[in-house]
Amino acid sequence: MKTIILSAISGLIIGALVIWFGAYNVAANDRHFSSTEKFLELVRNRSISVRSDDILAPDLEDNKLIKKGAQFYAEMCTGCHLAPGMEQTELNAGLYPQPPVFSQSDYKNNSAAQFWIIKNGLKMTGMPAWSPSHTDEQIWTMVAFISKLKSLSAEQYDELTQASEEDGDHHDSGHSH
Numbered sequence: 001m002k003t004i005i006l007s008a009i010s011g012l013i014i015g016a017l018v019i020w021f022g023a024y025n026v027a028a029n030d031r032h033f034s035s036t037e038k039f040l041e042l043v044r045n046r047s048i049s050v051r052s053d054d055i056l057a058p059d060l061e062d063n064k065l066i067k068k069g070a071q072f073y074a075e076m077c078t079g080c081h082l083a084p085g086m087e088q089t090e091l092n093a094g095l096y097p098q099p100p101v102f103s104q105s106d107y108k109n110n111s112a113a114q115f116w117i118i119k120n121g122l123k124m125t126g127m128p129a130w131s132p133s134h135t136d137e138q139i140w141t142m143v144a145f146i147s148k149l150k151s152l153s154a155e156q157y158d159e160l161t162q163a164s165e166e167d168g169d170h171h172d173s174g175h176s177h
Contacts, residue, residue, distance in 0.1 A: 085154025
């Protein structure tokens with residue numbers, strides 16, 4: 001028992017020294033060790049799964065939801081997550097971990113998990129919590145749109161976002177853009 005206590009104290013002292021002397025580089029362009037990345041991914045995925053398990057999605061095939069979500073996405077998400085036909089932005093290039101590009105990859109989270117992420121954000125990723133400025137209904141529109149994004153061409157994306165603007169579905173959360 002004495003060995004365990006001494007080992008724990010030694011570990012805490014070493015950890016404190018690593019922190020105090022700034023030995024761990026927190027720069028976004030200094031990648032984690034592979035084992036650290038896998039551990040953080042496991043923690044993130046389990047946390048999201050546990051917290052989104054009982055969330056029930058509305059009908060995400062509703063064209064009104066998708067259309068409104070297109071406008072929100074165009075205004076709030078493209079800087080990081082891009083859009084069909086869009087080149088990498090300076091913001092997207094500088095983020096670590098890299099945000100998913102929904103139009104180019106098979107995003108693995110289900111709709112409840114996606115809703116939870118948009119609503120609550122993700123610590124230390126650059127993903128903000130949108131719940132302070134958006135209702136659950138508005139967040140569901142983004143989830144509905146993201147679920148369709150992979151299947152849209154650049155032209156279809158432009159048509160959908162322009163149609164939303166013309167219909168007066170502008171986003172106004174009280175914040176300037």
